[in-house]
Amino acid sequence: xxSKRQRQVAEMIKRNFSIVLQQEGSYIYGAQPLVxxxxxxxxxxxxxxxxxxxxxxxxxxxAVLMQMNQDHQRLKAALAYRVRRHIRRIPDISFFIDETLDxxxxxxxxxxxLYEDKQMPDSEEEG
Numbered sequence: 001x002x003s004k005r006q007r008q009v010a011e012m013i014k015r016n017f018s019i020v021l022q023q024e025g026s027y028i029y030g031a032q033p034l035v036x037x038x039x040x041x042x043x044x045x046x047x048x049x050x051x052x053x054x055x056x057x058x059x060x061x062x063a064v065l066m067q068m069n070q071d072h073q074r075l076k077a078a079l080a081y082r083v084r085r086h087i088r089r090i091p092d093i094s095f096f097i098d099e100t101l102d103x104x105x106x107x108x109x110x111x112x113x114l115y116e117d118k119q120m121p122d123s124e125e126e127g
Contacts, residue, residue, distance in 0.1 A: 003044065009087065010040040013049055016082040017075075017093075021053075024078055029067040033058040038098040042091060049091045052098040061097055068095050 002010070018037045025035055039052040053068075055061040068075065072093070080090040114120040 002042075006042050006044065006046065009042050009046055009091075010049070012083060012086060013042070013051070013079065013091075013093075014040045017051060017079050020075060020078040020082065024071075024075060028071045028074070029064045033064045035064065035068075038100065046087070047089070047091055049093050050096055051093055052096050054098045054101050065095055065097055 014037050017040070021035050021037065025033075029035070034056040036054050036056075037051060038054045039050075041050045041052075042048070053065075055064050058064060076090065076093055079093070083090065111120065
């Protein structure tokens with residue numbers, strides 16, 4: 001269970017890191033990939049944050065994540081500049097790929113195929 005302060009810090013970092021990615025992202029991983037912040041999970045002592053990102057419009061998501069890790073200090077400095085008045089110590093940040101949307105798309109595609117193959121009943125036919 002996250003404390004109220006953890007939730008506040010998570011939301012603030014999520015909002016501000018999204019802006020950092022808009023401003024700095026094209027210099028780090030190029031203009032093609034679309035990277036969005038989906039979740040932020042700070043530790044209870046607020047010393048570390050796991051930032052989950054969703055990466056679209058590229059086949060090699062791992063390469064984008066590696067570029068972000070290589071320019072980790074630049075991203076952290078840009079984040080620190082934005083939140084310096086709200087947090088005493090800037091947490092260490094680490095990046096992870098959020099596969100939730102990819103899984104959702106994959107499951108929807110599977111259901112669509114099942115409906116097309118008539119292996120699933122249509123909801124209109126039941127009623």
